Amino acid sequence: MASVTKHLQQKIRNRARHGKKHPKGQVKGDINVTPLVDVVLVLLIIFMVVTPMISGGVQVDLPRTANHSKKPDDGKDIIISVTTDKSVYIAGKRLASYKDVGKIIEDEKRRFPEKTVFVKGDSRTTYGAVRDVMEQLNKTGIEDVMLGTEEIKGGPPGTAPAAK
Numbered sequence: 001m002a003s004v005t006k007h008l009q010q011k012i013r014n015r016a017r018h019g020k021k022h023p024k025g026q027v028k029g030d031i032n033v034t035p036l037v038d039v040v041l042v043l044l045i046i047f048m049v050v051t052p053m054i055s056g057g058v059q060v061d062l063p064r065t066a067n068h069s070k071k072p073d074d075g076k077d078i079i080i081s082v083t084t085d086k087s088v089y090i091a092g093k094r095l096a097s098y099k100d101v102g103k104i105i106e107d108e109k110r111r112f113p114e115k116t117v118f119v120k121g122d123s124r125t126t127y128g129a130v131r132d133v134m135e136q137l138n139k140t141g142i143e144d145v146m147l148g149t150e151e152i153k154g155g156p157p158g159t160a161p162a163a164k
Contacts, residue, residue, distance in 0.1 A: 058089045060122040065149040077118040077146070078108050084122045086129040098132045102140040109142065120148035 058081040080101065081089040088095045090104055105117060117137060121130035137145055 058083060058092060058120075060084075060120050060148075061124060062120060062148050062150045063123040064152045066152050070151075071146070076112075076115050078105060078115050080105075080117065080119045080133060082119070082121040082125055082130050082133055084124045086125060088129075088133060098129070098136060101133050102136040105137060105142060106140045116144055116146060117142055118146045118148060 060081050060083055079091055083089070086098075088098045088101060090101065090108075095101065095104070109115065109117075119130065119133060119137075121133075134145065
């Protein structure tokens with residue numbers, strides 16, 4: 001009995017030292033995690049680099065305000081951009097006229113009622129260009145409109161930063 005126990009202990013020690021032996025042609029059941037981790041890290045880096053580049057609307061220079069309320073971009077906004085040349089864009093697509101805003105927003109709100117309207121007016125455009133867009137939204141019955149601004153950074157409260 002003692003020799004059988006010593007024999008089993010020796011067998012267990014050999015397996016622990018040298019690993020489990022697989023007969024030739026048998027599939028190894030262990031998963032090699034290293035390539036999986038490599039792929040996941042590469043994908044993570046790609047998403048971290050690309051995500052800031054994906055922005056809704058058209059690039060505009062937003063007006064700066066001291067009382068800026070931050071709202072995270074959750075992708076549930078209908079973004080209307082008004083550029084310096086008074087061009088109007090909805091979700092990055094240029095409209096022929098600002099008068100088309102009402103019809104397009106009304107259709108979008110009918111399909112996705114939970115979306116909010118976010119107007120980004122360039123600080124160098126005329127007040128009238130943004131007002132025309134707001135008027136079209138009002139005519140279609142849109143009452144909840146958010147206006148895009150940037151926070152004034154640095155300096156004492158109540159002072160604007162130096163011009164660029």
